[in-house]
Every structure is written in structure tokens, then in C-alpha cells.
Amino acid sequence: MNKKRLFTSILAIVSVVAISVGGYTYRETIHSRIARTAAIVTGQEIKPLLDSESRYIRQIVAKDNSTSRTIMWQSDSSEPDAVIEYRLVGSDDIKTLSATDTAFIDDGSTTYIHEGTITDLTPDTKYEYRVGYSTDRRSDWYPLETAGAGEYEVLIYPDSQSGDYSGWEQIVKNSADSNPNAVLYISMGDLVDNGEQAYQWRTWLDSIKPLSAHVFLWPLHWAITRCIP
Template structure:
């Protein structure tokens, strides 16, 4: 049974307030220094178990399950997750699986636990090792028909992750009532670079402990330190996403339910991955039909990294405007067929609201999915590179800065808003369903 003593929205906000950037205007570097001093003290305090990059990852049904992942500085045996309902007696324990791996010459001592939950409950959890334990963190299991907010972050790849960390912290500070977030691929600039991954995770440090993440793989996750293509080894280790039943492409793509929305997360890296193994697109095309038949929700939303449209490029007259051949031509007819409501893409580092598209044409009477190209959240930008597409309804002024999105979900409508780092709203669109 759900705990009636705490309002769900207040619970989520309390989780965010525990670690959000609300320190009287302090600069991010000052806050990082304070965290460093705190973390050093925790390491030296008896009975405190110190873990890094503690995060929640979506399960196939987020109301009934959650994946927890974290790292430690050296191997630790017999780690457990303790889970309790907020305000209730009794603790359940889940054994942690040792999921360590080596990449970029670094041994990453990582552990993973899968929790089963009851929808509507507000929980607390902590990691234990012997007599030591972390502090309690918050976790919420949504019900099927409730309203909620999602945070959406475009490409965070950076040469210096200061902009990404600033944007992510501010977005969370303004939206601590969000219950889930997604990062739309190109999480890092170089998929093998361990330092870049640790910097990426700093940006989402507060929110990832309290709300689940739905990661999307980008093409930059497939690059090695020599900037040659490899399989996305680090990404696949860092995120234990829901199983898709694939022999060759487990964790490359997946789906999950949150409330009354079914999310389909596609992998668009067939060009890069095709240097090692084939069949990714064909497998996903067969899978998505089975997946949509098996999951009947009121709303269907697709998250995919590479975009569906092709833009003309300044200085390249041979580049024409149209539909992207590798992704748009393949997936847009499927989205029309299966009744997808919204498609979020990334990759081009520019925000574009295209409205509804159906049959490769602008949808009459809002027919077809709403297509949103989400923008950029890191410091790698392409100012004035793309010439506006005829389908674009809203674009951000050039040269663009970072942005993030919020999505508010109710039974009858989904509202999406685009914001600059300072909180200025740049676009707002509403999708309805009767």
C-alpha cells in the first residue's frame, strides 16, 4: 500500500532538495569543493560506506522495478541494498551483483542491484557493506495513471564539461518535482575516455540518486581514444537497461513503461556498429512491432539519437533538404503505422520543433507524430551551420546556447517546453488525445 503520510510531489522535491544547488548563489566550483571536503570526511568516518556515481536506471516497468548502479574505489564483498517504505517498519535486502569492467586502462569497480517495487510507494534505500552503510536515498514507484514530469537533456558531449554540469544542475534545481529524466545520446565526446564519463556523471549527480534515468546511445559512445569506431563498451557497462531479448544487441535498444506512457528507445548507430556486426536495423524493425503489441499504453513516445530530417548546410550547395535516408526513410513510416505520438531526436546540436509529420509531409489537423529535435546541452555547438528546414516551426535564435526540455504528462495532454540555462522558456507545445 502507498504511504498516505507524504505527498508524492513533496517527496520528489525533498529528494532533490537534499543535494540541489540551492546554496545562496555559490558558484559551481565552490560547491564542488564543498562536496569534495564532505566526501573526504565521509571516507574517514567509521560506519559510513562511500560509493560514487550512485544512479537509478529505468526498469521495463518503472512502477514495479528499478536498477541501482554504483562504483567503489576498490572491490568490496557482500554489498547489499536495503529498501524500506517511507515511514514504515521493516527493511528488504537485495544482493548486489559485481559488474566490474575494465576500459580506457581503468578498472571500474561497479555493482548493480535490481529492485522490485510496489506502485504508489515512496521508498528509501541505502547501500551496505558489513557494518558500514551509505546515507538513505529516496526512490518513488509511480502508479499507472498518474501525472508526472520528465526532464530531457540533449547531447552533453563537451570538450570541457563545465557548461554541461551548470545546465544539468540548474535544470534540476528548477525541476525537483521531475520524476524521471533522459539523456538523448552523445553523453560524452569520446566513449572510451573514462574522465569524460566521470565528468558526465557529475552533472547528474543529485538527480540520478533520486529519480531514474533513461539513457540513449549516441554515435560518440562508439569512439575509442584514437577517434576510431569501436563497439560502445563503456555505455553498455554503465547502463543496465531493460532486456530486449536480443542475442547480438542486448542493451543497444529497449523499451519501458512509466505511468501511462510506453517509451521506445531506439539505437541509430547502425553505421558505426555495422563495422563489427550487422542486422541492428532489421532486428529493431521486427522488435518494435512486437513491443508495441505487448505494451498497450495511452501514449507512445520514441527516443532516438540521430535525426529523421536532412538539412542543407551553409557553404555546401550540394547538400539538399529532405528526409534523412538512413533514419527518416526507415523509421517515419513505422511511426505512422504504429501510432507513435511524439518522437524526440538529437545529434544535430540545434533545437527544432517540426510539428506533426505524416507520410513524409506536414500532418494535416496535427496528424502523425510530433517531432522535436532536442538541441544541445554541452559546449560542442554548430552555430549557423544548418539552414532551416521547411518543416521547422520553431527554432532557437542563432548562435544557440545550451538548452533543456521538460515534458509534463497527463492522461489527456502532454506539454513540452524548451528552456535556456537561465530558465527562459523558448518554446512550448501541447499534444492532446481524446
């Protein structure tokens, strides 16, 4: 066994152990760092994003969801070369859109908002997208389906505000599992209990991960200004 293959095997074992014993907060961070290290060691041209580079990837409602879609995510550091890539499912023709790199300070915590709106889509069509930086760092591909004239499933949630979001997180997970064909989810009221506490926004955004990257969000009421900085 050559050195690269041996090292990759060791990383795979470490990854399994780390994920099985690590707490929820750290499992994704550990996994993303191991995946990046493995990609570098094996000489992969495209490196996966670290958890700190791809927080809360999400689709947001756009002006016309049959032809456009807003993609948003956050990073812990400034990434001025942030991009969104998209393509038709099954196609190798990848289009690239530059994304913003805007500092967002909330409760003394600074993150960087990356956002872009894809505007040249065809109605009732299946696409996929990914986000990244420069030419060599990318996320996984995620599904993006534009709206058509037919019927579709929508998940509608009441206020999620709470001091403990574990119950809310379970509701989101159960509803996502039970409705795999949902194309839109709507939050009808206050998303968090205290909008001045950054940890509540982080917890809320973590809780919607079963949906956020795959189907688009339509937040209502005042919370829209906080969810979409």
C-alpha cells in the same frame, strides 16, 4: 568535555575548513573520510561510505518502473558483499538485496560496478533506498518513487557530449533546481564526446549528481551501453 566529544568537535571544524578551501574534486573525498573517522571514534554502529566506495550512485530505468527499479554505483576496490537496502518511507522494515561486484576496465582504469534490481515494489508508492557493504557500512537514504497512472514531470536533455562539461553540469543543476518534482530524466543522444576516455565518463557522471540518486535515468542511443556497463 570527554575525549570522544572533543575529537568530534575538532573533526567538525576541520571538515568546515577543508570543504571551504578544497577544490571541487577533493571536497567530497575529504568530507567522506572525516565522516568515517568521526563514526569510528564515536563508536557508531553504521559507518558512512567513503567517496571511493560510493561513486555515482544512480537509479536506472527498469523493465517496469511501477514495480521495479535498478540501482547502480561504483567503487575503487572490489566489494563482494555489496548490498542494496530499501523500505517504505516512514517504515522500519528494511529489505536487503545482494548487488553485483563486477570489474569494469575502461581506458586502462578499473572500477567495480555494483548493481541490483528491486522487483517487489508497489506502484505509485514512495520508498527510500541506500547502498553499502557488509553489515556496518552504508550510504545516506535516497528517495525512490514508483510510477503510477497519473501525470508526472520528465526532464529531457539533448546530446551532452563536450570537451568541457562545466556548461552541461550547470544546465543539469539549474533544471533540477527548477523542477524538484521531476521523476525521470532522459538523455536523448551521445553522452560524451569520446567514449574511449574514462575521464569524460567520470566527469559526465559527476555532472548528473543533482539528479542521479534521486530520480531515474533513461539514456538513449549507443550511450546506454557505456552508462550501464
